Amino acid sequence: MPHEDDSGSAGRVATKERIETADTEASAPGLDTLADARHSTDDDHNDLRSLEAGLDRLQTAPERRPSAWRRFTTSVLPPIVFVVALVAAWQLYVVIAEPRPDIVPGPLGVVAAITQAWEAGRLQEAVVTSLERGVFGFLIAVAIGTPLGLLLAEVKPLRRAVGPIISGLQVLPSVAWVPAAIIWFGLTDATVYFVVLMGATPSIVNGLISGVDQVPPQLRRVGTVLGAGRWRLATHVVLPASLPGYVAGLKQGWAFSWRSLMAAEIITTGGAIGFGLGSMLDQSRTLADLAGVLATILVILTIGILIELVFFAPLERRMLRRRGLLVERGR
Amino acid sequence: MSGHTAIRIEHLGKRFGAGPLVLEDVNLSIETGEFVCLLGASGCGKSTLLNLIAGLDQPSSGSIETPAEGSAVMFQESALMPWLTARANVELALRLRGAPRSARRREALELLDVVNLADAADKRPHELSGGMRQRVALARALAQDRPVLLMDEPFAALDAITRDLLHEELERVWRRTGRTIVFVTHNVREAARLGQRVVLLSSRPGRVAGEWRIAETTGRRIESPEVAALSIEITEQLRKEIRRNAA
Numbered sequence: 001m002p003h004e005d006d007s008g009s010a011g012r013v014a015t016k017e018r019i020e021t022a023d024t025e026a027s028a029p030g031l032d033t034l035a036d037a038r039h040s041t042d043d044d045h046n047d048l049r050s051l052e053a054g055l056d057r058l059q060t061a062p063e064r065r066p067s068a069w070r071r072f073t074t075s076v077l078p079p080i081v082f083v084v085a086l087v088a089a090w091q092l093y094v095v096i097a098e099p100r101p102d103i104v105p106g107p108l109g110v111v112a113a114i115t116q117a118w119e120a121g122r123l124q125e126a127v128v129t130s131l132e133r134g135v136f137g138f139l140i141a142v143a144i145g146t147p148l149g150l151l152l153a154e155v156k157p158l159r160r161a162v163g164p165i166i167s168g169l170q171v172l173p174s175v176a177w178v179p180a181a182i183i184w185f186g187l188t189d190a191t192v193y194f195v196v197l198m199g200a201t202p203s204i205v206n207g208l209i210s211g212v213d214q215v216p217p218q219l220r221r222v223g224t225v226l227g228a229g230r231w232r233l234a235t236h237v238v239l240p241a242s243l244p245g246y247v248a249g250l251k252q253g254w255a256f257s258w259r260s261l262m263a264a265e266i267i268t269t270g271g272a273i274g275f276g277l278g279s280m281l282d283q284s285r286t287l288a289d290l291a292g293v294l295a296t297i298l299v300i301l302t303i304g305i306l307i308e309l310v311f312f313a314p315l316e317r318r319m320l321r322r323r324g325l326l327v328e329r330g331r
Numbered sequence: 332m333s334g335h336t337a338i339r340i341e342h343l344g345k346r347f348g349a350g351p352l353v354l355e356d357v358n359l360s361i362e363t364g365e366f367v368c369l370l371g372a373s374g375c376g377k378s379t380l381l382n383l384i385a386g387l388d389q390p391s392s393g394s395i396e397t398p399a400e401g402s403a404v405m406f407q408e409s410a411l412m413p414w415l416t417a418r419a420n421v422e423l424a425l426r427l428r429g430a431p432r433s434a435r436r437r438e439a440l441e442l443l444d445v446v447n448l449a450d451a452a453d454k455r456p457h458e459l460s461g462g463m464r465q466r467v468a469l470a471r472a473l474a475q476d477r478p479v480l481l482m483d484e485p486f487a488a489l490d491a492i493t494r495d496l497l498h499e500e501l502e503r504v505w506r507r508t509g510r511t512i513v514f515v516t517h518n519v520r521e522a523a524r525l526g527q528r529v530v531l532l533s534s535r536p537g538r539v540a541g542e543w544r545i546a547e548t549t550g551r552r553i554e555s556p557e558v559a560a561l562s563i564e565i566t567e568q569l570r571k572e573i574r575r576n577a578a
Contacts, residue, residue, distance in 0.1 A: 048496065049447050051496060053450075056463055219412065224387070225387070225475075226423065236427070241414070319414075322414060322455060
């Protein structure tokens with residue numbers, strides 16, 4: 001790398017050349033004086049370099065990430081302790097008060113119900129069926145919601161017309177679509193997917209819209225100044241900049257898919273519809289098997305939490321950390 | 332000085348909608364390779380003028396001639412893409428300029444080295460100090476490889492020590508690259524420290540109210556007596572312009 005200045009007194013040559021080609025070494029007259037001048041500017045430059053390096057060091061603090069142990073004690077341990085305490089209190093109540101087991105089953109009864117369902121193979125079937133539907137339905141919602149959200153975010157008249165309705169749809173419980181879906185699609189998987197779609201899409205659309213709205217205007221301006229056209233501005237600047245809002249929308253969209261799916265599965269049983277967790281819940285209810293009902297609720301809850309913990313939380317944390325938006329807890 | 336005119340502004344006027352006149356009859360011609368500081372109090376339309384030169388806005392009257400290659404712009408906020416590393420930010424400019432993929436990485440590192448930031452190439456904006464961010468922004472502006480560099484109060488938000496250093500850095504880059512620089516500021520000393528020419532704009536509407544040429548520009552520091560002397564002179568004129576708004 002050439003670091004030498006064109007020594008100012010020797011006359012600066014105004015050219016459109018790029019930095020690496022700006023070189024006056026060979027042709028410059030008065031080599032001795034020039035060499036001296038260059039020597040001193042070199043020194044100046046080295047001075048500046050070390051000065052800047054020192055200031056940079058002073059002004060930036062190394063990023064401290066909490067240790068694995070600290071993260072364990074601050075974010076993993078507390079919920080585990082709480083759940084253990086809850087189960088212990090429950091067991092204690094069952095032991096002391098001895099309620100009727102068909103009205104208040106103990107933790108052991110619920111565990112037994114889970115084991116029973118597992119051994120019969122019903123649990124695995126239900127989990128696989130529901131997860132498959134949930135994930136597939138969610139992906140369809142993403143595929144529909146993303147272009148729709150982008151369109152609404154960028155085309156203002158369309159947004160004024162459709163935006164409030166999309167926001168309204170977010171408030172409408174998606175179970176409300178079940179009767180209509182049954183009439184349209186009968187007791188088939190299409191009914192379930194339709195309800196999931198109506199539940200998840202508005203969240204994804206709204207998340208993306210708010211993400212795009214929060215893109216700082218100066219980033220767009222810089223994109224324009226750097227020479228990006230409409231398309232490249234969208235792909236290189238607006239989309240990546242709106243990612244936090246989009247991911248938040250996806251997360252909420254997943255929650256809505258999972259909820260809608262359960263609601264749909266509980267209501268629509270029989271016909272060509274497979275056996276999902278909601279169906280299992282409904283089955284336990286008809287058998288007045290409260291331990292089975294609680295067991296299924298626990299499974300549904302656990303899957304919801306697991307997906308959040310394994311998929312969305314790391315994705316979000318990584319994205320926010322890269323942008324310096326994450327305030328590490330436990331400091 | 333090569334004597335070519337890089338930017339020629341004639342009888343320029345600008346008003347936004349039906350609002351008051353922001354710029355009125357501004358005439359200015361800037362030579363290729365010249366370092367011009369546009370100085371003025373708030374509301375003098377200096378940022379508006381810069382946006383007009385950058386082509387981000389259209390004049391209401393008069394004309395502006397700029398090089399066909401366009402201008403690079405640097406703002407007060409570094410406006411780096413927060414999801415990209417320093418190097419990737421510079422690479423983005425290279426990419427949007429149409430530089431071949433194979434050369435981008437090397438060229439980005441070279442440009443970061445020009446602003447003494449080669450070591451911080453893989454850091455993200457939030458890990459950098461304000462001064463470092465502005466240097467990345469400068470490297471990015473250089474990556475655009477345009478003959479004109481427009482700077483809109485780029486150092487206004489920095490502390491004095493950092494600003495001093497960046498003055499030196501910018502002066503060095505200017506001498507080395509031969510860019511034409513138009514530097515907008517409201518800081519009289521900064522203008523006297525950096526410019527070959529200082530152009531004072533009056534406020535409401537903005538028009539050229541004074542001009543100073545500095546013959547000897549090497550070895551200037553913010554604390555140099557000639558900078559101080561010029562600052563006093565310019566400040567006097569500036570205050571006169573501001574007072575006129577009191578009536």
